[in-house]
Amino acid sequence: MTEQTTKDHAELAQEFNRDEDRVNWHDETLWWIREKRDKSAHQIPEWEALREAASQIKNNVLSNLHDYLVQFERNAAANGIVVHWAADAEEHNRIVYQLVSEAKVNRMVKSKSMLTEECGLNEYLAKQGIEVIDSDLGERIVQLAEEPPSHIVLPCIHKKKEEIGEIFHQHLGIEAGISDPQFLTETARQHLREVFLTRKAALTGVNFAVAETGEFVVCTNEGNADMGAHLADVHIASMGIEKLIPERKHLGVFLRLLTRSATGQPITTYSSHFKKPREGKKIHIIIVDNGRTVQLGRKDFRNSLKCIRCAACMNTCPVYRRSGGHSYHTAIAGPIGSILAPNLDMKKYADLPFASTLCGSCSNVCPVKIDIHEQLYKWRQVLVKAGYAPTAKKAGMQVMTWTLSSPGLYHMAGKVGRLVIKYAPFAVNNKLNPWYTQRDMPEPPEWSFSEWYKQNRQP
Amino acid sequence: MTSRESILAAVKTNQPGRVKLPDIDVFETKVKGSLEKFAGVLTNVGGRVAYVSDYAEIVRIILAQYGNEARIVSPVKELRELSHENLEDLTSIHDLSNVEVAVLNAHFGVAENGAVWITENEMRHRVLPFVTQHLAVVINAAAIVPTMHQAYEWISKTTYGFGTFIAGPSKTADIEQSLVIGAHGPRSMTVFVMNTNS
Numbered sequence: 001m002t003e004q005t006t007k008d009h010a011e012l013a014q015e016f017n018r019d020e021d022r023v024n025w026h027d028e029t030l031w032w033i034r035e036k037r038d039k040s041a042h043q044i045p046e047w048e049a050l051r052e053a054a055s056q057i058k059n060n061v062l063s064n065l066h067d068y069l070v071q072f073e074r075n076a077a078a079n080g081i082v083v084h085w086a087a088d089a090e091e092h093n094r095i096v097y098q099l100v101s102e103a104k105v106n107r108m109v110k111s112k113s114m115l116t117e118e119c120g121l122n123e124y125l126a127k128q129g130i131e132v133i134d135s136d137l138g139e140r141i142v143q144l145a146e147e148p149p150s151h152i153v154l155p156c157i158h159k160k161k162e163e164i165g166e167i168f169h170q171h172l173g174i175e176a177g178i179s180d181p182q183f184l185t186e187t188a189r190q191h192l193r194e195v196f197l198t199r200k201a202a203l204t205g206v207n208f209a210v211a212e213t214g215e216f217v218v219c220t221n222e223g224n225a226d227m228g229a230h231l232a233d234v235h236i237a238s239m240g241i242e243k244l245i246p247e248r249k250h251l252g253v254f255l256r257l258l259t260r261s262a263t264g265q266p267i268t269t270y271s272s273h274f275k276k277p278r279e280g281k282k283i284h285i286i287i288v289d290n291g292r293t294v295q296l297g298r299k300d301f302r303n304s305l306k307c308i309r310c311a312a313c314m315n316t317c318p319v320y321r322r323s324g325g326h327s328y329h330t331a332i333a334g335p336i337g338s339i340l341a342p343n344l345d346m347k348k349y350a351d352l353p354f355a356s357t358l359c360g361s362c363s364n365v366c367p368v369k370i371d372i373h374e375q376l377y378k379w380r381q382v383l384v385k386a387g388y389a390p391t392a393k394k395a396g397m398q399v400m401t402w403t404l405s406s407p408g409l410y411h412m413a414g415k416v417g418r419l420v421i422k423y424a425p426f427a428v429n430n431k432l433n434p435w436y437t438q439r440d441m442p443e444p445p446e447w448s449f450s451e452w453y454k455q456n457r458q459p
Numbered sequence: 460m461t462s463r464e465s466i467l468a469a470v471k472t473n474q475p476g477r478v479k480l481p482d483i484d485v486f487e488t489k490v491k492g493s494l495e496k497f498a499g500v501l502t503n504v505g506g507r508v509a510y511v512s513d514y515a516e517i518v519r520i521i522l523a524q525y526g527n528e529a530r531i532v533s534p535v536k537e538l539r540e541l542s543h544e545n546l547e548d549l550t551s552i553h554d555l556s557n558v559e560v561a562v563l564n565a566h567f568g569v570a571e572n573g574a575v576w577i578t579e580n581e582m583r584h585r586v587l588p589f590v591t592q593h594l595a596v597v598i599n600a601a602a603i604v605p606t607m608h609q610a611y612e613w614i615s616k617t618t619y620g621f622g623t624f625i626a627g628p629s630k631t632a633d634i635e636q637s638l639v640i641g642a643h644g645p646r647s648m649t650v651f652v653m654n655t656n657s
Binding site: 050138154160193251273 | 461462463465466467469470471472473474475476477478479480481483485486500504552553556569571572573574584585586589590606607608610611612614615619620621622623624625626627628629630631632633634635636637639641642643644645
């Protein structure tokens with residue numbers, strides 16, 4: 001459910017920031033998850049070696065992707081899995097529709113797949129008269145609320161339990177005013193069990209696809225991917241071309257890193273390996289490009305394709321934690337989303353690489369060592385050169401260039417700034433200054449460094 | 460040109476120069492998997508561990524906990540006493556929707572994360588370990604590997620159409636990060652660790 005919006009990250013973040021208590025809760029909760037990740041990682045002495053190995057395996061994958069794709073296709077087909085190829089979102093959606101139609105059903109259950117969010121599958125199928133029900137609890141909640149997920153691992157992290165109670169009151173018929181997570185989860189369990197038992201087509205994402213064996217792995221804590229897939233006649237699995245790994249033994253490296261990085265758990269409750277379809281049933285895999293081959297060709301940005309979607313970069317990001325996933329107006333939010341999205345549409349997502357302090361925390365926690373903050377910095381240069389920088393930013397940068405290139409102007413600007421904050425704070429503490437919104441202006445220092453130096457050090 | 464051909468051609472053109480695979484044998488270890496660690500981690504993720512010396516003890520524990528009325532199924536032939544149902548006779552897998560307890564053999568446990576490896580052979584029906592309200596799994600006390608690297612070494616000597624690592628009961632924390640056990644799958648998971656030497 002990709003939100004159509006013309007607002008940029010800063011404007012959307014401002015909306016999220018209206019409720020200060022909620023922002024604080026969001027910030028602290030995601031930081032708590034980041035801390036759980038640290039605790040979990042620190043229990044593995046070889047953690048850094050694992051990150052390095054994962055990074056190198058993914059580098060190898062990108063450098064040999066053509067052969068791995070062909071090898072995977074051959075082995076999956078030998079296992080009885082039907083392989084499809086989709087150049088873009090539209091073709092992916094069309095293939096899903098065709099498969100669902102061939103199965104003669106008009107209802108499908110789906111487990112978490114960020115790729116289908118990227119492709120806008122649910123909206124497309126709805127237009128064709130196919131009902132899709134998301135079965136991950138968080139995804140079901142945002143689906144009922146008619147919102148997109150705000151986080152790739154925790155889709156409804158932006159919602160409070162009282163709001164979820166209200167959504168279930170409206171859609172699932174529980175009494176008003178219930179907000180107990182246990183009760184709400186049980187409600188969803190009963191509702192979705194009926195869905196699992198009645199749907200003949202199920203779609204899942206893919207965490208890893210193994211070239212060597214033609215199998216693919218799907219990880220969940222809830223068991224929803226398995227409930228959907230094993231009860232359906234047709235299982236459709238959608239994957240981006242970058243999900244490949246060379247050999248099964250490499251799963252050892254990735255499964256050790258994935259969940260520890262994501263939530264701090266040692267592994268997801270279920271890590272299911274689909275190699276062959278059930279007797280008499282069908283498994284289809286759709287291998288999707290949708291801009292990935294273009295990104296593969298961008299030397300500075302191809303590393304973004306190493307991502308295993310753990311969301312550690314989001315949980316640690318000081319901007320994400322305080323601006324919320326919806327402010328990124330793209331299927332994959334946060335730092336990684338901000339280097340993936342401009343590849344798809346530079347104009348639409350020109351704001352995202354600027355939604356960062358470049359503090360580098362994202363790169364430090366990334367389990368496959370993507371240089372995320374460096375790519376954000378590089379995207380800024382690409383976007384400005386291509387003429388996609390926001391006008392205000394361009395004007396501001398020009399004033400800065402002018403000021404910084406003249407020592408006289410620089411000293412005068414500093415002095416004026418200090419005097420204004422000291423004697424006329426109303427001139428900056430007002431609505432015309434966007435920095436002041438949701439922030440306090442700093443105390444002005446008594447003097448500048450060069451003034452101090454003149455008095456104290458110069459002979 | 461089909462999409463397959465165009466995607467593969469674009470990949471070939473755009474992929475960077477060949478980078479070697481790293482040596483991951485460095486993660487091999489001579490150390491044996493620790494049963495104590497396995498049990499500790501599994502308990503931490505909401506699972507239960509029971510040490511038993513034979514199948515009769517499993518029967519006693521299950522019956523004491525769930526009673527004679529509950530629908531218990533198991534493809535384990537030593538546990539026939541628990542269930543007279545033949546899982547091969549189902550007309551539809553949907554008939555498993557009201558199973559209360561399923562008891563399955565597992566190949567081994569993984570000490571570092573409390574997971575057990577089960578394949579379709581032990582499940583009979585893939586949906587069984589997910590659809591059942593309560594899951595019980597039997598492993599041999601000696602079948603514990605230290606990490607996932609040794610797990611995949613073990614797996615490399617077997618074949619399967621479907622296999623899964625299961626670590627604890629199904630759970631979610633999607634509502635305000637409050638952990639709730641029993642999302643879509645089992646509300647509990649018990650691992651019976653069988654010590655055949657005692």
